[in-house]
Amino acid sequence: MGFLAIGINHKTAAVDVRERVAFSPEQLAEALQRMRVDTATQEVAILSTCNRTEIYCSQDTPDAERVLRWLADYHGLPAEQLTGSSYQYQESAAVRHMMRVASGLDSMVLGEPQILGQMKDAWQAARTAGTLGPQLDRLFQSTFNTVKQVRTDTAIGENPVSVAFAAVSLSRQIFSDLRRSTALLIGAGETITLVARHLYQQGVSKIIVANRTLERAQLLSDELGGRAIVLNQIPDVLAECDIVISSTASPLPILGKGAVERALRQRRHKPMFMVDIAVPRDIEPEVGRLADVYLYTVDDLHEVIAENLRSRQGAADAAERLIELGTDEFMQRLRALAAVDVLRRYRQKAEALRDQELTRAMSRLQRGGDPAAVMTEMARALTNKLLHDPSVQLKQMTAEGRADALALAQELFALEADQAPTLTPPQGKP
Structure with a gap:
């Protein structure tokens, strides 16, 4: 497997x-x-x-x-x-x-x-x-x-480097003073939660959280002193929002071009900054063609993110080494588990042979057999049966020219390797 x-x-x-x-x-x-x-x-x-x-x-x-x-x-x-x-x-x-x-x-x-x-x-x-x-x-x-x-x-x-942090960093480049801005956050998952906290730390004056379920939005908005709404209320508040950041699991866009156009008219074309972190996208791509709208997707955040990576590059090398160790350790354990299965089956086989010989020995003792002779015969028979299959297989492998077979057998059975015999390949084999 x-x-x-x-x-x-x-x-x-x-x-x-x-x-x-x-x-x-x-x-x-x-x-x-x-x-x-x-x-x-x-x-x-x-x-x-x-x-x-x-x-x-x-x-x-x-x-x-x-x-x-x-x-x-x-x-x-x-x-x-x-x-x-x-x-x-x-x-x-x-x-x-x-x-x-x-x-x-x-x-x-x-x-x-x-x-x-x-x-x-x-x-x-x-x-x-x-x-x-x-x-x-x-x-x-x-x-x-x-x-x-x-x-x-x-x-x-x-360091606080994330898609959420990058989105907030980019908003600071659009709006010099976030304290005068209103932010609409669509979704209430982990990414939006991080965005909300970053915006709150930057002093955004008003945060509105929109989500499919009001309860989830309420939990996040309460933490930040904001306001919670459901998704179908977004058109009612869109005009008052300077920043819109969306990250949901919706299979279809939540915010369309028509709704944004209406909001811009109500805002008298005051600019809006939007970041669509979702995949599939929450905001229709056509919104980005509207004047006075700055729309970014996750792919547009590369430059902002790159500026925040330098402090992590050195740590990445150390992390790679730890991952190499983790990979090696896991593969070793996996190989050990494979051996455990083989050993389990071999032990079951050995125990079956043991029980078979023990039953035979007990029967002979009950019939009055000499204990010493019975024990000696049981030990001899059990030894022969335990060694029979490995002996047959080892002879077959050496006959086929598998030069590593004897060395592996010596290691497996913990035998002293004074001088391993040299195998001559069978006729016709290289």
Whole structure:
């Protein structure tokens, strides 16, 4: 059984491609179960964020092409559309990639911490859907432990560098004094929560939180002394908002060109700054063509983010070393677990032989056999039976010219290797 990681991210695909293969939280359980059946996959988890969609799975024979074809079919896309923008990793490379992703080393914002929470959500979703088996669960747990060590032993997460922070930094470039601005935040998830806190720290005078459920919006707005509304109330407040930042899991745009045009007329064309962090996008792209609107997507935040990365570059090298150690340790444990299964089956076989000889010996003793002779015969018979199969197999391997067989046998049985015999390959073999 082998590990496979396959997906697309902000480095390999533009936002219009990423949004077409994104999974909403409501889709995940059904998608996980369908993929396991459709691709003959034993264990599977899906990570879907604004910057990436990745599938982690365990298969008897890793088949990246089949998984990629399933991803395209599920979202109604031609497979070739994803071929050029996807990547795949197998075995230790898949383990390393997963640890790098969870540590924030593969993120748009180096070292951003939100991805770890999203990785835990992916683990929980697979667990709830019943597609998280023991192998994949061990990989997730090792990943979480490695990320914990990275966060503890390096400075990669010390500075406030994130998509949320970048969005607020960009708003400061548009509005010199945020204290006079009103912000509308659409959504109430982790990213919007971070945006809200950054804006609050910058002294934004008024924060309005819009969400599908009023209760969730109320929790966040109460924390910041703001106001909570539901999504269909956005047109009523849009005209008073200078800053609009949106991040929801909606499959369709929430804010359209017509609503923004009406708001601009009411504002007498006072500029509006908008950041659409969502994938799929929450704000129609046509809004960006309107005069007096500054609309940015996650892909537009690169320059702002780059300015905040320098302090994390040194820590990234140390983090990479920790991830290499974490990958090696996990693969060693995985190989050890494979040996445990073989040893378990061999022990069961040995115990069956033991019980067989013990039953025979007890029967002879009950018939009045000499105890010493019975014990001697039992020991001889058990020894012969335990050594029979290894002896046959070792002779067969050496006869086939497998030069490593004797050395492995000497190591396996802890024998002193005074001088291993030199094997001559069988006639006709190189």
